[in-house]
Amino acid sequence: MDTSLPKIDQFLAALDSAVADGSFVRLALRLPFGTDETLKSIDVKPATIREQLKLSFTFHHQTRDLVQNHPPAGAIGQLRRLMEKDFRQAFLFTTAFDLQFDSQGKSPRLKQSEPTSKAPATLSHDRAKARPIPAAGKAWLTELGVTGADGQVLKAAGDKFRQINRYVEILGPLLKAIPEGKLNRVVDMGAGKGYLTFAVADYLKQNLGRSAEVVGVEFRDDLVRFCNDTANAIGIGNLSFEQGTIENFDSAGADVLIALHACDTATDDAIAKGIAAGSELIVVAPCCHKQIRREIETSNHGNALDFLMKHGIFVERQAEMVTDAMRAMILEHFGYSTKVFEFISDVHTPKNVLIVATKTKRGKDAAQLRKLAEAKEFFGIRRHYLEDAVGL
Ligand SMILES: C[S@@+](CC[C@H](N)C(=O)[O-])C[C@H]1O[C@@H](n2cnc3c(N)ncnc32)[C@H](O)[C@@H]1O
Incomplete structure (x- = not known):
């Protein structure tokens, strides 16, 4: 990790590498402070959609959840905006380490710790969704x-x-x-x-x-x-x-x-x-x-x-x-x-x-x-x- 970079860049670079080498498990944005008061938290996980790797964002609003899927490059830009304008804390979970970004104090802090999960994320999106009328066998x-x-x-x-x-x-x-x-x-x-x-x-x-x-x-x-x-x-x-x-x-x-x-x-x-x-x-x-x-x-x-x-x-x-x-x-x-x-x-x-x-x-x-x-x-x-x- 290049520690001379601003903390947010270090965090996003760690995410970028984890996505690239397949060790990314999930990411969580917490402590909202943005203008949209209904937005409470965001969870991000990897997903393959039509055989393309995407980062799937679930926006947890007060009364509903909204899902958006982004290609990794676009997702990192989106996360930067969210971390700058909407959430004080971001948690990155990879199979190698956990990384916490916190911008509550005067200057942002990063804290690395042992991985919570050593199992890689399951890219579940393309798995057959349980539907009342399945496609196969009909x-x-x-x-x-x-x-x-x-x-x-x-x-x-x-x-x-x-x-x-x-x-x-x-x-x-x-x-x-x-x-x-x-x-x-x-x-x-x-x-x-x-x-x-x-x-x-x-x-x-x-x-x-x-x-x-x-x-x-x-x-x-x-x-x-x-x-x-x-x-x-x-x-x-x-x-x-x-x-x-x-x-x-x-x-x-x-x-x-x-x-x-x-x-x-x-x-x-x-x-x-x-x-x-x-x-x-x-x-x-x-x-x-x-x-x-x-x-x-x-x-x-x-x-x-x-x-x-x-x-x-x-x-x-x-x-x-x-x-x-x-x-x-x-x-x-x-x-x-x-x-x-x-x-x-x-x-x-x-x-x-x-x-x-x-x-x-x-x-x-x-x-x-x-x-x-x-x-x-x-x-x-x-x-x-x-x-x-x-x-x-
Ligand atoms: C837009 S399609 C929808 C078909 C089907 N329910 C579906 O969703 O796939 C509407 C169908 O209703 C039939 N239809 C429209 N008005 C009708 C009527 N007054 N009596 C019987 N059939 C009608 C049309 O011929 C057409 O096949």
């Missing part, structure tokens, strides 16, 4: 073009693979909570090529040991034929697809209603079918929000929203929020408890909002309709498509 994933014959996820299908896994991860415990006799039929509206429909059928049978049937509803005849042929060829007995529109589908007996990116008002039709069936669970990831966007753009909302409406991007975002928040209100009116949240990072899809509605009450909640009327008036919306679909 013939239907290969037939649907998500995985290759080797059981690896194909590059173009990575986002879809993550989406269905995340969706099933959220849906799984909710399905599990439905008593045996009350879970007989799951309906997937706007099933498309059946990615989610196959995933849910597979998960129900293989992971939960449930015998409920899963039905995909789709108006494209070619997709319905393909999906039914695939399900039959692979022998997935609890799965079938019906050709037709969501609007005309008889949803009676649908205990659970799901939809992933059913276009625009097709999501409303799906929700309406779930409400009509009294489904225990309605889970939808909406897609485009054109109907309410048109309403907002063409209606008279006074001047109060002009400052937002002059920016196309905010009209878009407003339409999305208003559409889905009103869907939640209507669901609550019909006795559902709702949660609306991002179910996957927007890196994988911008259509990343999920509405989860669980039937908790029998009657109707008139207060929700009053709130809906006020919200419609505020935004100058004449009708929300879902109001008509559910006969309000």
Whole structure:
């Protein structure tokens, strides 16, 4: 170690060497003093991501953790800034020694000690992540073009693979909570090529040991034929697809209603079918929000929203929020408890909002309709498509 260098440079040089010779185990930043008061600490560990060595930073904020992965050179620059501006202490753990940097006093100090860990870090990132739907050993994933014959996820299908896994991860415990006799039929509206429909059928049978049937509803005849042929060829007995529109589908007996990116008002039709069936669970990831966007753009909302409406991007975002928040209100009116949240990072899809509605009450909640009327008036919306679909 070149002791003539400033202490921070010595510390970062030690990190650089440890990363280069593979002895780096982990690094921790403690004692925050920066402007972001929510940032409490940071942990850094090595990880291989797509066969590249990265330093994986976990930023521990008060209410959430954020992960960033950086190539080593960029990571060292980032650490220098963090040590100068945000944290008083940094701890470097290598298999050869531990090194502590402390800038609490008048001048920074370095203290080297025996290594806490003599075992090299496991570069865990690329290890198969435990997913509800694993890539390997699922013939239907290969037939649907998500995985290759080797059981690896194909590059173009990575986002879809993550989406269905995340969706099933959220849906799984909710399905599990439905008593045996009350879970007989799951309906997937706007099933498309059946990615989610196959995933849910597979998960129900293989992971939960449930015998409920899963039905995909789709108006494209070619997709319905393909999906039914695939399900039959692979022998997935609890799965079938019906050709037709969501609007005309008889949803009676649908205990659970799901939809992933059913276009625009097709999501409303799906929700309406779930409400009509009294489904225990309605889970939808909406897609485009054109109907309410048109309403907002063409209606008279006074001047109060002009400052937002002059920016196309905010009209878009407003339409999305208003559409889905009103869907939640209507669901609550019909006795559902709702949660609306991002179910996957927007890196994988911008259509990343999920509405989860669980039937908790029998009657109707008139207060929700009053709130809906006020919200419609505020935004100058004449009708929300879902109001008509559910006969309000
Ligand atoms: C964006 S794709 C999503 C497909 C699938 N859920 C997925 O995430 O992979 C929407 C699908 O819904 C179907 N769809 C849209 N509106 C529909 C309607 N009213 N009735 C039946 N199918 C509909 C479309 O044909 C399309 O296949």
